[in-house]
Amino acid sequence: MSTPALRLDRAGLIFLALTLGAAALAPVFALLVPRDSAFAMPPYVVALIGKYLCYAILAVALDLVWGYCGILSLGHGAFFALGGYAMGMYLMRQIGARGVYANPILPDFMVFLNWKELPVAWWGFHSFAYASLMVMLVPGLLAFAFGWFAFRSRVTGVYLSIITQALTYALKLAFFRNDFGFGGNNGLTDFKDVLGFSVQSDATRAALFSISALALALAYLVSKAIVSSKYGKALIAVRDSESRVRFLGYRVENYKLFVFVVSAVMAGIAGALYVPQVGIINPSEFDPGNSIEAVIWVAVGGRGTLVGAALGAIAVNFAKTYFTGAFPEYWLFGLGGLFVLVTLFLPKGLLGLLNMRRAARPAAAPPSPAAQEEGVQ
């Protein structure tokens, strides 16, 4: 009956067409169309939307664990930031002798701190391949270690959310310290080039934009394949009735651990694409508020839909850019109000609203409000 081949619904196809279209067309509008044309895409728009795309990847990663497995992670920003730091370290070492202190090996902040040698953690980061590996490995390993203990001890629900929050907060404090060796309060910045291309140039920015759009499409496809498999069905079952799945003989802790690690790796990649586009990574990326904001994107877009999560990330950040410009002091109230309104009136998020307008087929298994609770006594 069900074939292993991936079957995409209408929303998924539209989403893929949009992301792939954006990847193909952005360089055309940013580079080839004359600047004074109405169709030209100014560099700041490229950077801005490129940033939204990275947030969208983070949202898809978060939706994978929250929407499909019921793990409400309030610390996913940590994996995003760790991926960002790994990329930032590569970019720092690319600066080389062009830094203020002109030290060919040590980044400026180390010279400033009077360090003589490169710390072990920084070894190998002159290589792009090594840095790319670390972008995935560091968040993946942290998620593995964290999940191993948390899921084995059957920490669930709000308790798990609290310790994910503590995790990202602890990392924030650690990265703030100068002697931790990652630039302290100021973080890593003043990047010059990536793989030999200047990070400031319009062409590099357009390329990063396209890569981010492709990565978003890929993250969607991987997530969709995971949730469409029998594994994904078991995952949804875990979300809705964890102990029932256990009585069927599934090792629930392994099921959770796998999806948590995949999601963390995805978040790490999003962070790595984000850093060269914004030009800085500092400990504020670990702020618990960032992780909570990511949860709001997913809720607003539509939990357990993947496409909705990406849509939510882009829509909320678009609103944020507008409102923080127009009425800076009211944005947080707006964000809070949005969350309340969506929870009350749009339990399936923006995507649910779109589906309702089409009023055709039933949406694919949206989680019921009580799904986080254990159904079995």
Added chain:
Amino acid sequence: MTLAATDDPKLTSTLLYLDGVSVSFDGYKALRGLSLTLAPGEMRAIIGPNGAGKTTMMDVITGKTRPDEGDVYFEGRHDLTRLDEAEIAELGVGRKFQKPTVFENHTVSDNLLLAAKAPRGVFATLFGGSGAAQNETIERILTTIRLADLRQTRAGGLSHGQKQWLEIGMLLAQDPKLLLVDEPVAGMTDAETAATAELLREISHDHSVVVVEHDMAFVRELGVKVTVLHEGSVLAEGSLDQVSADERVIEVYLGR
């Protein structure tokens, strides 16, 4: 420990063996020295008033609750007090809950697919779809539980009785050696109750079954050996006529 236990012939000839099992929650003794044995292929009905320890007994057998003392063996070899839920389920113990717990967001056939006997590892389910043999089993069970026409319906949309049946179907798909069935006819109409008794008798041809039930008419229809629990231990055992003639049983059920 496991090896030493196999020396006891009484133990090796049983499918399920509980001896002197006690459980207490914050000082309240849910089970006190419960002993019970089940032969392979046997169907047994367990009755008893509220608080007699029926559900706690199920919890102990399936690994949800650890007993404070006593032995619990499956097939005379496996010490169930040392295993967790997933391991016990893999040994071949299936459980149906009192409140029907099906996966409401999945279709009827996906519920059976998840329950069906197949490798349970992460990568096995990630890359392996549903095999042809498995589909055949699912089709057969759909017919047995009379839900063949509703296979693509979301389980959350089924009636109460249909959910109970789907859950029995999920148990069958697991193909366990022992089925624990907790109050299968609670909230069912008379016709559904009779059909469920029929279904369980059918199942007991090639599975051992323990049924916990309040409904005396249903237990009579099953026509099997009955164990009466009271305050966490066995009060009487025998045919339904025997135990209902027992004075202590009457006292417990009718009050003193």
